[in-house]
Amino acid sequence: MTAVPVGARARRWEPWALGAICGVAALLYLWGIGSSWGNSYYSAAVKSMSQSFEAFFFGSFDPVGVVTVDKPPMALWLQVLSVQVFGFSRFALLFPQAVAGVAAVFLLHRAVRRWAGEHAALLAALVLALTPITVVINRDNNPDTLLVLLVVAAAYAMTRAFDARRATGWVALAAFLVGCGFLTKMLQAWMVLPAFIVAYLLGNRAGWARRLLDLGVAAVVLLVSSFWWVAVTALWPSPKPFIGGSEDGSAWDLIFGYNGFGRILGEGGGPGGGGGFSGSAGLLRMANEQLAGQISWLLPLCALVLISVLVTGIRHRPVDRAQLAGWVLWGGWLVVIGLMFSFAQGIMHPYYTTMLAPAVGAVTGAGLVRFWRWYRAPGLRGWLLPIGVAITAAWAMAVVARDLSWHAWAGYCAVGTGIVALVVLLLGRRGRERLAKSGLALGSAAILLVPTAWSAIAAVSGETGMGGTNPMAGPETGMGGPGGRMRADGMPPHDGTLPPGTGDGRRPQRIQIGPGGATSLSAEQRKLVDYVQAQAGDLTVPLAIEGGSMTASSYLINSDLTVIGMGGFSGGDNAPSVAQLTEWKRSGELGYVLLGGGPGGAPGPNGTPDDRQPPDGAQPPGGPGGQARTDRQEWVEQNCTPVDPAAWGGAADGLELYSCGSAGDR
Structure with a gap:
């Protein structure tokens, strides 16, 4: 399946390009992070966890070990280690998040490179680095940043397994990494498994017995790596911390209740229909006011890519198994998790959608490379590249137009650049190589301009939705729920008082919208x-x-x-x-x-x-x-x-x- 032969010398500019993308990601994720405590719920827990081994192991919210946070503690373990090195500070809490975010960008490049080549890999890495919701969550200390790194690393291991002579080790490594993801955010990590399993069955050339044996080994590794901490917490002698968010104090109840099926079915505390933070559940949820500006920018393009690949694969034989496996892995990831998030009935925060960003990047990168190849050949498929640029720029303007008072220039620039790109691409189809390449560059700029602007504004301004508890990029109209825009320190952007019509009617107060809100003492x-x-x-x-x-x-x-x-x-x-x-x-x-x-x-x-x-x-x-x-x-x-x-x-x-x-x- 290797698109770039192992050991082949890279072109001189390629490592520099990857380095530049990782550098941009680091700049966006690190800029000004010392001004915020992120999600104060987890920040307080990290301080408590640094004071005893039991508090560390369980993920205790308080230093006495009365109650834990309502997630497994793996993401917080890394933050505790950082605190041990740098001391308890805002920077120490958020630095591991930025490192994990950059690592995910790098690993996505390596995974896509083996499947679709260097150009697709660079585009995929750039898309992930510039996705607005990914930028704001990587500047926060919620567990989703580590979750994304772990599942991307698992995808890389699975990609290596497609063409390995002995794939058992790679499949087991992928399962282990997904299990670590389970200890970061429970069942959400397992959402990638359907795409991984089908992709491996299609992509590996060993016999069916061998492939099924490999998956059996992976299943054992997955269960052990997912549940060892859960088992230890159950066997730990009393007294021990109560597992936060559970009904009976056990991690088992948390997994299958509030943090498991409750998120999907609306049980365990989630509002019916998934309303609130991410709008009502439904097929078009990713395009609504709360989520469109966070993750949807390239979804129309991804849909066009996947449909065209499906139609082409049906019409042409024989099927390239290696290419098919890659499309199943990344396309399946995007479709399965996208549908799960769209129809989830429980609590659904916008930042959960950062888990879609690696798949969006991979499908976009591989799709644009394929569209470019079709564009340079005769036939109707050559028009897919201009169509993709047009619909993406148009959708960007549609999202921006929901609040033209907030940096509308980005939408106008995207549309203007897209129009120029279309003209140049139309002229370039007549055999003018330089014009064609210029059109491709302009088209790529048009589709990435608005998400890049939103990401940069969020990083520089520090205004990220409802503070650390529900970080979001974009204008106030997309925040959803009360409170509107908050500064990076969890406070309102003006005088720090409750807006008119809220509060207890007695005196102005510093607003704190759930954990992650105000973090200073009066x-x-x-x-x-x-x-x-x-x-x-x-x-x-x-x-x-x-x-x-x-x-x-x-x-x-x-x-x-x-x-x-x-x-x-x-x-x-x-x-x-x-x-x-x-x-x-x-x-x-x-x-x-x-x-x-x-x-x-x-x-x-x-x-x-x-x-x-x-x-x-x-x-x-x-x-x-x-x-x-x-x-x-x-x-x-x-x-x-x-x-x-x-x-x-x-x-x-x-x-x-x-x-x-x-x-x-x-």
């Missing part, structure tokens, strides 16, 4: 931290905060006080349980509990939600897990004593501090 919060540190700093649990990561992240990041975010991600996990709180109080390990004051709809001190609402797709107070919150709050009110705000120098509204120990302020 003067009032710092007074509270200092007070608790002085009164109970040596206790095992000096401060527990109701509302989960929505309220606890900023305390964990910005202080050395041991803080427990009760309830996990959204506050609904039964961790700590009332029994655990009772035991802490009995043994004198619990100092203070903070109720109320949590932005994003955290319940108030009377056990009922206040009038602030969480973003679409987040768990509302009283929803799943609401009983656990209510039980904890009732326990606190019955077993602890309110602290007079004058004792610690705070205001009475918004923060309700309770003493649960034997301090003199009870």
